[in-house]
Amino acid sequence: MTFPDHFSSVAAQYAASRPRYPAELFTWLASIAPSHSLAWDAGCGSGQASVALAPHFARVIASDASPQQIANAEPRANVTYMVAGEVNAGLPDRSVDCVTVAQAVHWFEREAFYAEVDRVLVPGGLFAVWGYALATITPQIDALVLPWYRDTLGAWWPPERGHVESAYRDIGFPYAPIEVPPFVMKVSWTRQQFADYLATWSAVKECRVQTGSDPLVPMRDALARVWADDTVHDVRWPLTLLAGFRQR
Numbered sequence: 055m056t057f058p059d060h061f062s063s064v065a066a067q068y069a070a071s072r073p074r075y076p077a078e079l080f081t082w083l084a085s086i087a088p089s090h091s092l093a094w095d096a097g098c099g100s101g102q103a104s105v106a107l108a109p110h111f112a113r114v115i116a117s118d119a120s121p122q123q124i125a126n127a128e129p130r131a132n133v134t135y136m137v138a139g140e141v142n143a144g145l146p147d148r149s150v151d152c153v154t155v156a157q158a159v160h161w162f163e164r165e166a167f168y169a170e171v172d173r174v175l176v177p178g179g180l181f182a183v184w185g186y187a188l189a190t191i192t193p194q195i196d197a198l199v200l201p202w203y204r205d206t207l208g209a210w211w212p213p214e215r216g217h218v219e220s221a222y223r224d225i226g227f228p229y230a231p232i233e234v235p236p237f238v239m240k241v242s243w244t245r246q247q248f249a250d251y252l253a254t255w256s257a258v259k260e261c262r263v264q265t266g267s268d269p270l271v272p273m274r275d276a277l278a279r280v281w282a283d284d285t286v287h288d289v290r291w292p293l294t295l296l297a298g299f300r301q302r
Contacts, residue, residue: 069100069126071250073241073291075156077106079184082235083297084110087152088178094150096140096167097158101127107154108133115150117143140167145174155183159225160217168228177302181229185218186239186291191248194280195287202273210257210264221294229298239291245281248289249274 080103084090093111095104100123104116108130117138118124124135136143140162153171155162171181188203190196217225243251252258253270261269281287 066126067250068123068254069128071247071254072100072102073239073251073289074102075106075184075239075293076237079237079293079295080106080110082237083107083152083154083180083182086232086297087111087180088176088299089151092150093152093154094143094145094174095154095156096143097155097161098127098135099123099156099158101130101133101135103154103156104128104133104135105130107152111152115143115145141170143170147173148176150174150179151176152180152182154181157185157218159183159222160185160214164225168226172228172300175300177300179300180297181300182295182297183222183225183227184237184293184295185222186293187218187221189289189291191287191289192280195277198273198276198280202269202276206269206273207255207257207261210260212256212260215256218294222296225296227296227298229300231296231298234295234297237293237295239293241289242286243289244286245277245283248281248287249277 090111091113093107093114095101095107095114095116098104098116098118101116104114105128107114112132114130114133116127116133116135119137119139121137124137127135138144153175159167175181188200191199249270252273258269261267
């Protein structure tokens with residue numbers, strides 16, 4: 055089956071403009087993983103989570119179905135990137151201590167992927183998925199972004215986006231979920247950096263393809279009226295995190 059490829063055409067910008075996850079998340083994952091020999095970051099994109107796992111595990115296998123995403127991934131000595139879908143990374147049975155999926159499980163064939171997770175995890179191995187929806191910045195900026203996200207781009211979001219909006223309540227997580235701490239992804243960005251991030255949204259790309267116009271043009275103009283060129287704002291995304299352990 056062809057994977058839903060929404061990001062290959064913006065892979066370089068995706069690598070440069072997507073935010074980084076909080077270091078505390080990976081410290082916590084490592085603290086509850088049964089061991090630290092091998093982690094698998096499935097649907098790794100350009101490796102934002104993969105490189106954050108690297109200090110905590112001896113080896114990280116990072117896979118994504120997009121060759122363009124892998125080509126733009128940030129290298130690390132103990133991270134092996136591979137072009138592979140969620141069920142064909144070629145990992146041995148019961149070899150992985152921790153499987154992670156960052157902002158990608160909603161694109162997967164989840165039933166087949168969950169079976170693969172169960173096959174490759176060691177007994178007691180950790181499985182964690184997380185995602186994020188809209189950021190909050192300031193009331194003025196949020197009041198511009200929300201209707202643009204919902205109304206201007208609404209018709210162009212792929213249906214899988216609904217899983218993110220429902221905080222992954224409907225993805226059929228395969229293990230008993232454990233209690234997780236709250237994590238917030240935060241960056242300090244200029245208006246240009248925020249607009250560069252918006253340009254990586256799948257709905258922006260689809261709107262451009264289908265209509266021939268760029269929905270970012272009016273949004274950039276609107277942001278310029280409330281966000282000065284030289285002003286840096288904190289941009290915050292609460293993470294939706296699900297985690298559980300493979301049965302021994």
